Amino acid sequence: MSGEDKANNKVEEFGGKAKEALGNATGDKDLQAAGEKDQTKSNLKQAGEKVKDAFK
Incomplete structure (x- = not known):
């Protein structure tokens, strides 16, 4: 991972x-959900990169 x-x-x-x-x-549930989605997406990217790094 660069x-x-x-x-x-x-x-x-x-x-x-x-x-x-x-x-x-x-109290903006849409904004809250968007924030949670962004965090999840970022965490998945980080996990995928760690797996790639493990196989290098």
């Missing part, structure tokens, strides 16, 4: 956390 990919995944994860927190604070 350093740039790792950084992009972390940015996406933190952005998702921010969306989720804002959605929780404002």
Whole structure:
């Protein structure tokens, strides 16, 4: 996993956390769900990259 990919995944994860927190604070369930989706997507990308790295 390249350093740039790792950084992009972390940015996406933190952005998702921010969306989720804002959605929780404002009662916006759609924003909350979007934040959770972003975090999940980022975590799956990170896991996939770790598997690839393990086989190198």
